[in-house]
Amino acid sequence: MENTHRSGCPINLTLEVLGDRWSLIIIRDIMFGNRRHYRELLNHSEEGIASNILADRLKRLVENGLLSRRDDPSHRQKAIYSLTEPAIQLVPLFAQMGAWGRRHMPVSDELSIRAELLEEGGPPMWKEFMAELRTLHLDAPAAGPSVLAGLQAAYEEVVARKKAG
Amino acid sequence: MENTHRSGCPINLTLEVLGDRWSLIIIRDIMFGNRRHYRELLNHSEEGIASNILADRLKRLVENGLLSRRDDPSHRQKAIYSLTEPAIQLVPLFAQMGAWGRRHMPVSDELSIRAELLEEGGPPMWKEFMAELRTLHLDAPAAGPSVLAGLQAAYEEVVARKKAG
DNA sequence: AGCAACCGATTGCAAAACGCAAGTGGTTGC
DNA sequence: GCAACCACTTGCGTTTTGCAATCGGTTGCT
Known part of the structure; x- marks a missing residue:
């Protein structure tokens, strides 16, 4: 049990995962803009997200089960981010x-x-x-x-x- | 023009106003718990909000037109917070x-x-x-x-x- | 083989926000 | 007169954010 929650309220728990200024922006860009790579999310960001914030949020969203990350077969360094069912x-x-x-x-x-x-x-x-x-x-x-x-x-x-x- | 926005996207603008871990918690407590006073919001907070954060958020929510604040006629120091139409x-x-x-x-x-x-x-x-x-x-x-x-x-x-x- | 462009991040640093505990000046009820 | 209550504020240490530069590795082109 690494994670202690503020309360068991559904609205609170949703906010604990998504209640910041960037997480939903990233999911929005993946969902509506079909941006699947780190670099796409960074360079085409309408709101100008910083690279360290983007990296941190992608990591957290994967940890929280909202995104999945897999290797891009076309490029050894590229990662493809996908929405999970909860994100959809x-x-x-x-x-x-x-x-x-x-x-x-x-x-x-x-x-x-x-x-x-x-x-x-x-x-x-x-x-x-x-x-x-x-x-x-x-x-x-x-x-x-x-x-x-x-x-x-x-x-x-x-x-x-x-x-x- | 005091306020410069990250972008004109509706989702982004909503996040700029409500995208933090406390604003919606406060509106939730006023809306569903009918808590109308600072002290009620502070003492009955399921998630344990700090007094300075509560004061700051109430101020911001009033400034952003989500709450209105008026004097309580029953007590010279008491303030009553109400939802505005946008919050409803x-x-x-x-x-x-x-x-x-x-x-x-x-x-x-x-x-x-x-x-x-x-x-x-x-x-x-x-x-x-x-x-x-x-x-x-x-x-x-x-x-x-x-x-x-x-x-x-x-x-x-x-x-x-x-x-x- | 060499090199520029690109890949997903990471680092350093300053500024802002957060969280906690204690305190402020004032009001009310008994 | 005094304890309880009122909406906040203050001080301070910790965490998060934002920005710019950088990292080591990969790829495509020549």
Whole structure:
């Protein structure tokens, strides 16, 4: 028993694992941006995470069972980070966080379009998205059209429209 | 422009306001435990928050518009903290956090019964609960039976059963 | 074979946040 | 008048964060 918890409350325990300023950012980038390597997470980070923080969080998230890490067969030094089933089940939480942020915080258009679609899609879309994440991260059999591709296309359309207009 | 944000992403902005180990704990205690005074939050804290951290978080949450603070007419020194509408709209987020924690973390029975009921009740119950919170915190007109009382009764029943059994 | 670019981190260091215990100045009830 | 209570604050040692530079190893290109 290395780990002593503050309390057995579900909300507290969730906060003990995910309650900091970076853990969910990293999971978000893996989930919605399909960034699977350390270097991708570091260089494309919208929020500018520091390399030591990223390394620490990846380690903690793997220890806590939210990510898995395996070697990349294409490069002896590369590691591939994947979502685990518990992390995939954070989709509804992300949807609610996005919906709340969109309503109450000064979000930007291009970065909130995905949250908007995810909110409008509701639980059926979340389930579909989770199934897709399982095929990407857990080697589950693929099925149906891609929610991720739809979200990405919508994002790129907003970016393009902003650039044009 | 006092505040510079890491990015305009809704999830990031939500984390900038709520992404620490205490802010949501405090809102949870006000929301589900109806603790409205500093001393109540401090002394009945399941997780043992320190007094300076509590003071700092209350200040920040008021500054960020999640709580409001007003004088208690019954005691010149007492302050009453209330949820604002943005904080009340965190109910679905709490429901998802509780559901996730219950599935993936070592929760205790008596502290997770409320999360279970909130999950089972689904969006209709959340809406009802939010309406009730508005009457408690925003002086909205009261209506219907009390979700909060139901959650509290269920919690106390589990506690009593544990004590007896 | 040599070399630049890239790989996932690690290190050093200063600043900020945290956690604990004690204390502050004031109010209330008896 | 006095103990209990009120919302906080202070001091201080520990931990975490953020930033920049660096590490030893791998890869692709020539």
